[in-house]
Amino acid sequence: MTATAAGSAAAIEADLAARFAASLARLLPGAAGSIGQAPIGLAVSGGADSLALLLLMQATRPGGYAVAAVDHGLRPEAAAECAAVADLCGERGVSCAVLRVTPAAGNVQAAARDARYAALAGWAAEHGLCAIATGHHADDQAETLLMRLNRGSGLAGLAGVRASGLVPGTALPLLRPLLGFRRQELAWLVAAHGLSPAADPSNSDRRFDRVRIRQAIGQADWLDAAALADSAAHLAQAAAALDWAGQREWAERVEPIDGSLRYRPQAPRAIRLVVASRAIAALGQPPRGGDVARLLDRLEAGGSGNVAGVLARATADGWLFSPEPPRSR
Numbered sequence: 001m002t003a004t005a006a007g008s009a010a011a012i013e014a015d016l017a018a019r020f021a022a023s024l025a026r027l028l029p030g031a032a033g034s035i036g037q038a039p040i041g042l043a044v045s046g047g048a049d050s051l052a053l054l055l056l057m058q059a060t061r062p063g064g065y066a067v068a069a070v071d072h073g074l075r076p077e078a079a080a081e082c083a084a085v086a087d088l089c090g091e092r093g094v095s096c097a098v099l100r101v102t103p104a105a106g107n108v109q110a111a112a113r114d115a116r117y118a119a120l121a122g123w124a125a126e127h128g129l130c131a132i133a134t135g136h137h138a139d140d141q142a143e144t145l146l147m148r149l150n151r152g153s154g155l156a157g158l159a160g161v162r163a164s165g166l167v168p169g170t171a172l173p174l175l176r177p178l179l180g181f182r183r184q185e186l187a188w189l190v191a192a193h194g195l196s197p198a199a200d201p202s203n204s205d206r207r208f209d210r211v212r213i214r215q216a217i218g219q220a221d222w223l224d225a226a227a228l229a230d231s232a233a234h235l236a237q238a239a240a241a242l243d244w245a246g247q248r249e250w251a252e253r254v255e256p257i258d259g260s261l262r263y264r265p266q267a268p269r270a271i272r273l274v275v276a277s278r279a280i281a282a283l284g285q286p287p288r289g290g291d292v293a294r295l296l297d298r299l300e301a302g303g304s305g306n307v308a309g310v311l312a313r314a315t316a317d318g319w320l321f322s323p324e325p326p327r328s329r
Contacts, residue, residue: 246274284309
């Protein structure tokens with residue numbers, strides 16, 4: 001490499017690090033109050049995205065993080081990939097834990113995700129970590145938006161993955177500081193450090209919706225993945241505003257009655273969806289947005305319906321949400 005090329009590469013890497021530091025600074029205060037320099041847990045699979053996360057964290061927050069690699073036991077290569085992550089961390093003096101999980105039966109990807117987050121949350125609690133950070137980036141966000149558009153998702157679904165949230169089922173902050181980065185620039189950073197990322201064959205398996213969407217985006221040169229990710233961010237802001245309005249409507253128009261909830265709707269339909277979803281989740285299970293929308297159609301017509309273990313019916317004094325009675329054998 002010539003001196004000019006080396007200088008250019010150094011400048012590119014410095015720019016990536018500066019952008020990452022700014023992204024992380026935006027997320028930390030909103031994630032868990034004043035986190036300061038408490039350690040962050042990185043979920044590193046060995047793929048290019050998570051390796052880039054490790055490299056950028058090392059450049060901007062040295063000593064302020066720990067790493068975990070999760071072996072789902074679904075591929076024979078996974079154990080070696082996790083060991084490679086541990087070796088890489090060892091070379092850099094970074095703490096690394098290999099977490100082995102057994103996903104439940106059913107939807108493989110969903111079960112693996114649930115098992116992974118549960119293991120990461122337990123690891124974070126054991127080691128006093130303040131948050132978990134993952135390597136989701138702008139291209140992931142664009143894929144998620146298109147997948148959910150194709151399924152007719154509502155506003156909350158179209159907002160995609162959020163820059164910050166909570167690890168499912170916990171109060172542990174979940175951070176995604178790479179949402180403003182493209183896949184190709186993260187891959188460049190990993191290659192510039194001479195690292196060979198792991199290749200998960202499921203990332204090219206067309207049985208999965210995300211893989212088909214990713215391949216379609218790659219073939220559509222007119223499609224701007226970064227702009228799609230920006231749109232998802234705008235939708236996330238709109239969803240947050242809608243949640244705020246829904247909380248106000250709930251406080252003013254919902255009341256408990258003998259184990260049920262009575263809702264006297266006053267707000268526009270989009271806010272009614274938020275309130276109805278919250279009522280259903282409180283009395284039964286978290287509902288799917290499409291199911292709630294169809295239920296509202298029936299309630300607005302004076303009818304009734306069942307969603308996620310909850311019976312809802314229109315009455316002369318509003319909508320009444322009640323847990324479904326137990327079924328007789």
